[in-house]
Amino acid sequence: MNQKTAKPTLAVFKFASCDGCQLTLLNCEDALLPLADEIEIAHFLEASSAVLPGPYDVTLVEGSITTPHDAQRIQEIRKQSKKLISIGACATAGGIQALRNFKNVDDFISVVYAQPGYIDTLATATAISEHVRVDFELRGCPIDQKQVIEVLTALLQGRRPDIPSHSLCVDCKQRGLVCVTVAQGTACLGPVTHAGCGVLCPACERGCYGCFGPMETPNTRALRTTWARRGMTDAEISQAFKGINANAPAFRKEHDAPKR
Amino acid sequence: MHTIASNKLAQLFILLKKQGYAVIAPALRDAAIIYDEVETPSDLPVGWTDAQSPGSYRLKKREDDAYFGYAVGPHSWKKVVLPPRMKLWAARREEKGFTISDTTEAPRKLALIGVRACELYAMAIQDTVFIKGDYVDPFYKAQREKLFIVAVNCAQAAETCFCVSMKTGPKAETAYDLALTEVIENKRHYFVAEAGSRRGAAVLAALSTAIARPAEKTAARQVIRKTAASIKRTLDTDGLKTLLYENLAHPRWNDVAERCLTCGNCTMVCPTCFCTTVEEITDLTGDHSEHWRRWDSCFTMDFSFIHGEGSVRSSNKSRYRQWMTHKLASWHDQFGSSGCVGCGRCITWCPPGIDITEEVKAIRKNPA
Numbered sequence: 001m002n003q004k005t006a007k008p009t010l011a012v013f014k015f016a017s018c019d020g021c022q023l024t025l026l027n028c029e030d031a032l033l034p035l036a037d038e039i040e041i042a043h044f045l046e047a048s049s050a051v052l053p054g055p056y057d058v059t060l061v062e063g064s065i066t067t068p069h070d071a072q073r074i075q076e077i078r079k080q081s082k083k084l085i086s087i088g089a090c091a092t093a094g095g096i097q098a099l100r101n102f103k104n105v106d107d108f109i110s111v112v113y114a115q116p117g118y119i120d121t122l123a124t125a126t127a128i129s130e131h132v133r134v135d136f137e138l139r140g141c142p143i144d145q146k147q148v149i150e151v152l153t154a155l156l157q158g159r160r161p162d163i164p165s166h167s168l169c170v171d172c173k174q175r176g177l178v179c180v181t182v183a184q185g186t187a188c189l190g191p192v193t194h195a196g197c198g199v200l201c202p203a204c205e206r207g208c209y210g211c212f213g214p215m216e217t218p219n220t221r222a223l224r225t226t227w228a229r230r231g232m233t234d235a236e237i238s239q240a241f242k243g244i245n246a247n248a249p250a251f252r253k254e255h256d257a258p259k260r
Numbered sequence: 261m262h263t264i265a266s267n268k269l270a271q272l273f274i275l276l277k278k279q280g281y282a283v284i285a286p287a288l289r290d291a292a293i294i295y296d297e298v299e300t301p302s303d304l305p306v307g308w309t310d311a312q313s314p315g316s317y318r319l320k321k322r323e324d325d326a327y328f329g330y331a332v333g334p335h336s337w338k339k340v341v342l343p344p345r346m347k348l349w350a351a352r353r354e355e356k357g358f359t360i361s362d363t364t365e366a367p368r369k370l371a372l373i374g375v376r377a378c379e380l381y382a383m384a385i386q387d388t389v390f391i392k393g394d395y396v397d398p399f400y401k402a403q404r405e406k407l408f409i410v411a412v413n414c415a416q417a418a419e420t421c422f423c424v425s426m427k428t429g430p431k432a433e434t435a436y437d438l439a440l441t442e443v444i445e446n447k448r449h450y451f452v453a454e455a456g457s458r459r460g461a462a463v464l465a466a467l468s469t470a471i472a473r474p475a476e477k478t479a480a481r482q483v484i485r486k487t488a489a490s491i492k493r494t495l496d497t498d499g500l501k502t503l504l505y506e507n508l509a510h511p512r513w514n515d516v517a518e519r520c521l522t523c524g525n526c527t528m529v530c531p532t533c534f535c536t537t538v539e540e541i542t543d544l545t546g547d548h549s550e551h552w553r554r555w556d557s558c559f560t561m562d563f564s565f566i567h568g569e570g571s572v573r574s575s576n577k578s579r580y581r582q583w584m585t586h587k588l589a590s591w592h593d594q595f596g597s598s599g600c601v602g603c604g605r606c607i608t609w610c611p612p613g614i615d616i617t618e619e620v621k622a623i624r625k626n627p628a
């Protein structure tokens with residue numbers, strides 16, 4: 001990859017999302033110039049209106065699939081991409097808009113839009129991996145700057161990215177922070193949540209909200225029991241799992257558990 | 261033995277700093293007592309204690325002004341000699357091949373104040389792993405040799421402590437430079453100090469002390485005896501290794517697997533757990549690479565990942581069993597001692613409150 005003659009091309013595409021993950025990439029500042037030295041940014045509308053045609057060596061996809069049109073579009077993008085990486089909670093689990101999956105979407109449309117007839121939407125918001133093969137999923141709401149640069153660097157170097165999928169607790173303890181659940185009785189999703197954020201909330205003595213989704217082996221039932229013993233109701237516990245990553249299978253299953 | 265009046269404790273801090281040591285001691289942070297760099301004895305958690313139980317830790321005010329009136333907290337001294345994250349070396353690509361540069365900083369002289377008996381044992385166990393074997397860890401060894409250790413005999417145990425069972429406390433027995441026992445009685449507040457090394461004796465000689473009178477020595481012994489008597493949690497170690505080896509298929513492992521979050525907290529807070537992983541970090545060009553070591557846990561999937569096989573301990577059950585049987589059984593085969601010092605951290609800092617002593621009892625009660 002040191003030969004500068006033919007740089008690999010990078011494309012960034014957006015689906016249903018808030019653009020926060022793309023902004024995280026744009027905010028990389030110090031890393032962006034070296035990145036531009038190593039790769040050709042071929043399609044990144046948030047950064048530039050200059051667009052090169054595919055195929056692309058690496059494609060980052062932000063957002064979830066919520067319309068029939070997008071369900072088609074992601075198929076085309078997959079065909080144009082050698083490596084496809086979904087970035088952020090929307091692309092990896094459906095995002096906050098996947099709360100629609102818990103309800104009947106037609107009920108919302110009739111209330112929200114003056115002319116519901118113009119709305120062409122799917123009943124669900126789903127992860128990119130539910131539609132096409134994904135080579136790597138980068139978690140977070142939004143994604144972490146260091147992690148997105150690490151994934152791109154690893155791809156350029158042909159090595160495995162250093163993105164641990166263990167619990168947030170491992171990183172929390174490595175930082176020397178004090179467990180908010182044990183020392184303060186605060187509900188924290190850290191034990192079932194994928195590391196990667198840098199332990200933002202526990203560092204401010206707040207419980208983890210699960211922005212990075214389920215960790216590799218989430219024992220959500222054990223966490224429910226842990227919280228219940230500290231006085232939380234089943235409904236309160238279910239609500240905690242119904243956040244940014246509500247549609248991630250492990251969190252959704254635990255949210256629904258009391259109803260079963 | 262000598263006595264140091266409580267209001268003369270500052271002299272120890274000043275002297276150690278004059279000798280070039282940074283002082284690391286218990287301090288209040290984020291609703292717990294942790295270990296951090298401090299300046300004076302007033303930075304210690306004076307008048308504070310902790311109430312601990314499985315999965316719970318709460319700070320509480322004491323009725324006196326004890327400097328060391330609490331048990332161990334979420335930190336352990338392993339963070340000093342085995343930092344959670346450490347860059348071991350860096351490499352740069354050259355015209356032909358590459359060069360490696362040692363980027364580790366020279367170890368600092370550190371005075372650790374308030375090291376408990378169980379923690380001294382834990383350090384001795386890590387010494388066996390990192391220094392005494394065939395493969396000496398140079399980073400660990402270099403930092404270990406720069407420590408001045410002020411032990412404190414426990415005047416207060418937590419409900420989660422079981423050092424008496426593990427024969428690791430509450431009195432400091434193994435290598436220390438100074439050992440203090442804090443005595444508060446009849447409106448007097450003083451420390452009975454004992455040197456454990458030549459360096460410790462020299463430091464003690466330079467402080468304002470008095471020769472300890474028999475009554476003061478008795479008072480200090482009484483403090484330790486009272487603490488030992490207050491420890492109710494037990495772990496029966498008799499035949500424990502064989503018991504666990506013969507019960508690898510015990511149904512209790514399924515039971516604990518349902519409660520275990522596999523979050524890894526127990527391994528992170530354990531003062532003897534020493535596992536680390538190393539990762540290569542490269543820059544975008546691939547011309548510069550760094551080799552980082554960081555704490556790892558046998559509760560992660562990557563820990564037992566084998567190429568082509570995935571994780572060989574993919575179930576919660578197999579990972580908890582691995583951790584506990586290593587700590588209490590195979591550690592003996594590997595290093596000649598138990599890997600558990602009875603500090604109780606894994607019990608307190610486990611969010612669901614899994615209790616290693618209860619797990620042993622359950623298997624012992626109904627063995628295969």
